[in-house]
Amino acid sequence: MPLGKYYCDYCDKEFQDTPAARKRHLQGLQHLRARAQWYHSLSDPNQAFADPFAKGVCNHFVKTVNFL
Template identity: 45%
Template sequence: MGKRYFCDYCDRSFQDNLHNRKKHLNGVQHLRAKRVWYDLFRDAAAILQEEQTKKPCRKFLQTGQCDFGSNCRFSHMTEQDLEKLSAQVQGEKRLKELQREGADIPPGTIEDWLDKRAQRLSTAQSNRTGGSIRAPSWFLFGNGFESL
């Protein structure tokens, strides 16, 4: 049967040869799926800027549906959606400005949350045990830490 090519954007596979791959990669379905995929990772400011330049889609506003979907050249966002997006962009700008000024704002990563949680648990446990901190045996031996 030969090698098969799997397209992650379109979630389909086909026989891999030059003609088939070229035909697929230049096809409308693939280009639309690729655009939708990359649109998921755009920042709010870029989305807001693009949506503000578009006129509202009459059919989407009247019926709630549009035959063109994500390929429509008109905006499918309501005024409330645009206001929420604008508020989100302003919040992100303020946060960046505060971080540039040197304000002590935690980045909000999972590691930071885990550290804070561990500190909270250790203080709560020390309050219950009268000051001595004792880690459970599963914590000492089950996570790869040789000594604490």
């Protein structure tokens, strides 16, 4: 049975879809950088403090929670 192809939207790359090949790709530096760049492009610095619920957030909570 022929194996299918896996296409990575972040890297714009296609390769044979085996568990080992997919794992190797998803843990690769090129993929991690491309994915990080894509998510970074979605962030809008003007919207960082636009949340109306953010005014009542406890300072201790903000300092102790890791958002990334």
